Amino acid sequence: MTDVAQHELSPLDKKITDAFPQHTVRKDLVGDIKGNAVVPTYVLEFLLSQFATTTDALSIESGVKRVQEILAQHYVHRDEATLIQSKIREKGHYRIIDKVQVTLNERLDRYEASFSNLNIRQVVVDPEIVKKNEKLLVTGIWCICRIGYAYTGEKDEVPWRLDSLKPVQMATDDVHNFIEGRKSFSTEEWIDLLMQSIGFNPELFSDRAKLLLLVRMIPFVERNFNVIELGPKGTGKSHIYSEFSPHGMLISGGEISVAKLFVNNATGRVGLVGFWDTVAFDEFAGRSKKAGKELVDIMKNYMANKTFSRGVEQIPGEASLVFVGNTDHDVPTMLKHSDLFEALPPQYHDPAFLDRIHAYIPGWEFEQIRSEMFTDGYGFVVDYLAEVLHNLRDLDYSDRFNPYFELSSSLSTRDKDGIRKTFSGLMKLIYPSGEASAEQIEPLLRLAIEGRKRVKDQLCRMDATMTPVDFAYTKVGAEMPIAVKTFEEIDYPKLYWRQHTDDDESEKAIPEGVLPEAEEQQTINTEKDPSTAQPTLPTMERKQALAKPREVTLEENDRGWSYNKLFGPYVAGAKYLELTDPYIRVSHQMRNLAEFLEMVRNNADPHQPVHVHLITKEDGDVYRAKQQLEMFAQLKHNYAQMGIELTFAFDDTIHDRELRTDTGWKISLGRGLDIFQRYSDKDWLNPETRIQQMRRVKSCTFIYRRDDDALTEQKM
Structure with missing residues (x-):
């Protein structure tokens, strides 16, 4: 049996092939059969779907050989x-x-x-x-x-x-079975299935990176969705528009005539927007590129009104427009000297044109594509998925957040349209039935708001007559609005808002009772060798003195936080800690626990052992429960060598998360240890794997108070 046929199904692959047995294919087979055939992926997967849509190794091997024979005999070089x-x-x-x-x-x-x-x-x-x-x-x-x-x-x-x-494309409408099959998957599993369907290994992408990749797919599922993505070279910006769907058209070079795009007035023949779901302009950026005023004006009208004219006749169009291009500078340079649209040709660097963009995908957040990023797992045959998405364009989910959330009244009509269309597209991709809870809907709404905010904030930089608006939403029944910020605003606050000067205070305020960054790096107690201690290094007493009753709130997507900043002063010198967190089960949660134990060790008396007792829930799945116990055993063994005694107990009744110490502190943990957004922890070159402060955090609150009934190990 060849290497092509040999493949061990992951739990997700098994679920995928069970739920959609006739419409899935192993994604690495495409590369094996393509050879030097310059043919789109959807063509190759169409052929594979005829001969190799199976998990049987022998059938796959014979199917791949058959497809290779067909290409060798019938594909025209x-x-x-x-x-x-x-x-x-x-x-x-x-x-x-x-x-x-x-x-x-x-x-x-x-x-x-x-x-x-x-x-x-x-x-x-x-x-x-x-x-x-x-x-x-x-x-x-x-x-x-x-x-x-x-x-x-x-x-x-x-x-x-x-x-x-x-x-080479499907002609059947299978939306009903698609929606029914979706019910077999959790949200995370379904997103991973979509990731594998477009060829990527979901394990190498953070939750945010996955959602941003899905935004690239919205033009195929949402009518008249106008989106732009600018970023560095080599991040796969145009790949999906050329390879993914027979309903998409990629225009290389970014330059095109009115006749080809809209209508040829000499012949009356309708152009691309009358026939394709998605028209993408590759290499759209470039300050030296030219575009006629007539083309720009017609594009403005089409993007705003969804129609174009043929003489006196107004013709409706449904094509979504996508603009992708490379940036010349990094984000801080663009913000300091111009704006995030600076790479566009002058004719398109126009507030009236850009205001018609519904979402701006931050291309600089994507990593350059590497071979290990591609999956060898199963995903939808792309022409099947493309046809389903084509038919989902008939649905409108733009109002599905209305029962739970309200947009700020200061938003303009175009702002709301952009947010609603992006949200509708994400809903169709992730929850194609249109049914989702408030907790499931909220991250999609936030991303939709962020995509439009990135457009509007740059327009306010370009045009002083534009009025900034409040990009926020309010939970129904609540009073306080929840503001949404772009990552550029969070990371470069002085540069993002031009009214700030170099003298402004842009550093995030360090909450009282939290070690400054400089001191956080010096967490290993130097009392091992008092002769080497420097007067400037924090002593155990100084760290303990910083611990005071308080409340600290982490804002969504913020950076700069670590366990040491949050807990260091409060666990300093403790000999016994009790951590209650119901969700210490899967690998990334175990990694969080390991990093917590490291933080405890670094703040402990090096001459004294520390006992950490964990109360958590047992995983309900038998196989995963076994893995959970194995990981606990490994952590217990590894950290015993560092003077940390780890014990644990299961309690299926717990819900709240808290940390208690024998030094008299009780800390309410909003999300437990799971404060970090998921990131690619498979990539050891990624600084987020080693530096907690580089990771984005989830919104949560920590409440620190003295515990009158202080813990002692003997009480337990």
């Missing part, structure tokens, strides 16, 4: 065009895989096809084929064709004949 033409002539007919485009020959009143790689033209096409596949008339589509040859010697004759044509 440009340098072999003459050879294929000869085969057609000698055999009388031959089946090929090529990109086909059709034009109307008005002089002869017939449709004629041209074949991109086969390099033949004027092949007569049956009008019925054109009626069923109108995209043939625009930019062409990939097809499996049977080409015939019949030479009679008549003048101006074209001997080629198109006997049959089958577009």
